[in-house]
Amino acid sequence: MANSDKIIIIGAGFTGLSLAYDLALAGHKVLVLESMSNVGGLASTFEVEGERLEKFYHHWFTNDVHVMSLIRDLGKSDSVRFRDTRTGVYFGNKFFKLSRPIDLLRFKPLSLRGRLRLGLLAIRVRFVREWMRLETTSASDWLIKMAGEEVYRVVWAPLLRGKFGEAASEVSAVWMWNKLKLRGGSRGKKGGEQLAYYQGGFGRLLDDLVEGIKLHGGNVITDSKVTGVDVENGKVTGVHTENLSYLAENVVVTAPLPVIADMLAPHISDTSLQKLKRIKYLANICIVLELNRSLSETYWLNVNDPSFPFVAVIEHTNFEDKDLYGGRHIIYLSKYLPETAELFQMSDAEAVSYAVNNLKRMFPEFNLDWTLNASVWRGQYSQPIVEKNYSELIPEYETEVAGLYINTMAQIYPEDRGTNYAIRQGREMARRMCK
Numbered sequence: 522m523a524n525s526d527k528i529i530i531i532g533a534g535f536t537g538l539s540l541a542y543d544l545a546l547a548g549h550k551v552l553v554l555e556s557m558s559n560v561g562g563l564a565s566t567f568e569v570e571g572e573r574l575e576k577f578y579h580h581w582f583t584n585d586v587h588v589m590s591l592i593r594d595l596g597k598s599d600s601v602r603f604r605d606t607r608t609g610v611y612f613g614n615k616f617f618k619l620s621r622p623i624d625l626l627r628f629k630p631l632s633l634r635g636r637l638r639l640g641l642l643a644i645r646v647r648f649v650r651e652w653m654r655l656e657t658t659s660a661s662d663w664l665i666k667m668a669g670e671e672v673y674r675v676v677w678a679p680l681l682r683g684k685f686g687e688a689a690s691e692v693s694a695v696w697m698w699n700k701l702k703l704r705g706g707s708r709g710k711k712g713g714e715q716l717a718y719y720q721g722g723f724g725r726l727l728d729d730l731v732e733g734i735k736l737h738g739g740n741v742i743t744d745s746k747v748t749g750v751d752v753e754n755g756k757v758t759g760v761h762t763e764n765l766s767y768l769a770e771n772v773v774v775t776a777p778l779p780v781i782a783d784m785l786a787p788h789i790s791d792t793s794l795q796k797l798k799r800i801k802y803l804a805n806i807c808i809v810l811e812l813n814r815s816l817s818e819t820y821w822l823n824v825n826d827p828s829f830p831f832v833a834v835i836e837h838t839n840f841e842d843k844d845l846y847g848g849r850h851i852i853y854l855s856k857y858l859p860e861t862a863e864l865f866q867m868s869d870a871e872a873v874s875y876a877v878n879n880l881k882r883m884f885p886e887f888n889l890d891w892t893l894n895a896s897v898w899r900g901q902y903s904q905p906i907v908e909k910n911y912s913e914l915i916p917e918y919e920t921e922v923a924g925l926y927i928n929t930m931a932q933i934y935p936e937d938r939g940t941n942y943a944i945r946q947g948r949e950m951a952r953r954m955c956k
């Protein structure tokens with residue numbers, strides 16, 4: 522590829538922006554087109570009292586090395602903050618701490634044997650070497666084998682069901698193993714969980730990344746929804762939006778697979794199209810409440826009560842200082858669900874009222890008067906469902922059209938999606954293209 526080639530990247534999430542940054546750095550002429558009015562995709566932000574906040578809660582694990590390496594390359598390592606976190610579980614109408622190994626020993630919903638087996642599971646996952654051997658096993662069968670029926674029933678079944686709903690039984694052991702390994706490995710020196718955040722939030726990092734792209738001659742244009750790719754004699758020649766056409770030698774699409782499928786449908790075989798449509802996704806709804814007081818001391822509360830309709834209650838301001846948000850306490854209520862689900866389809870006002878009523882059951886003293894503002898965010902393609910034998914479902918990076926590539930969240934494997942892997946994937950693609 523000659524250095525003057527123009528490369529168009531569709532989507533300004535972390536995948537598209539990391540790819541653009543490395544290509545621009547290598548001297549290529551890159552243009553990123555983004556349909557939304559701001560960059561960041563699932564990690565994009567909105568404003569709370571003048572400070573940007575992620576629409577969907579975000580943090581990093583201490584072992585998210587690809588994020589840290591990009592931040593180092595941007596010369597911004599000083600902006601990363603590592604913090605001890607307070608994690609808890611809501612079970613049987615009670616709250617339990619679950620941040621440090623000692624909390625596990627006090628976790629009463631499990632028998633002593635169950636607590637030990639849960640602790641052992643956290644250690645055993647680190648020694649799984651040949652993850653490919655887990656591909657044919659479901660997460661539930663694997664968890665029962667590794668930690669027993671009781672641990673599965675009390676701890677993992679509600680979380681799997683809470684996250685994947687009806688699809689929980691389809692989830693692969695590989696997905697579960699990786700989640701446990703990554704989250705369990707995100708620990709400080711004293712053994713407690715540590716997580717990381719960027720000073721100024723993910724929005725500031727996105728700004729730094731866009732600035733880096735522009736500094737090296739690239740460009741990022743928002744409010745530009747690509748409606749199709751242009752192909753001549755089996756080779757990509759550009760893309761078009763509703764009003765404009767752009768010429769390009771190479772195009773990389775980082776949108777979710779169903780969007781890619783629609784875009785590529787006129788140019789690829791039916792077999793390839795079916796492969797692009799095969800992986801299923803869940804949507805997500807996050808209701809963000811800005812309160813005038815705190816709900817609890819916990820940052821991350823896993824909900825192991827099937828009657829509560831959200832899988833986690835995340836008090837962001839028990840992680841990042843509330844003073845940044847004008848003293849407001851920020852609460853996320855998160856739910857993964859099919860896009861056809863009633864909650865996903867509700868109006869914003871209905872969704873907030875539903876969330877508030879349920880939160881009152883968990884925190885009876887909570888009162889609607891505490892709520893200064895509420896916002897509702899929906900992601901249609903938020904979580905690919907990592908089924909058994911997922912490696913066979915993942916589409917290739919190359920397509921049948923010369924010069925047209927796909928680089929999307931659902932290709933991340935055996936790890937699950939996340940900004941760390943979006944960055945890894947974007948940068949790997951840049952290396953491959955530069956070759």
Ligand SMILES: Cc1cc2nc3c(=O)[nH]c(=O)nc-3n(C[C@H](O)[C@H](O)[C@H](O)COP(=O)(O)OP(=O)(O)OC[C@H]3O[C@@H](n4cnc5c(N)ncnc54)[C@H](O)[C@@H]3O)c2cc1C
Binds near residue numbers: 531555563745900
């Ligand atoms: C509830 C929730 C919580 C999360 N928490 C964390 C966390 O704590 N830590 C973490 O690291 N990750 C987290 N993630 C995951 C993380 O946000 C994603 O993995 C990552 O942002 C994906 O980046 P991406 O660029 O691959 O995809 P996306 O962010 O989906 O970006 C794709 C972009 O393509 C654009 N696009 C789509 N179609 C078109 C078109 N036709 N024309 C132009 N542009 C188009 C979209 O608007 C979007 O901006 C979370 C995700 C969710 C849903």
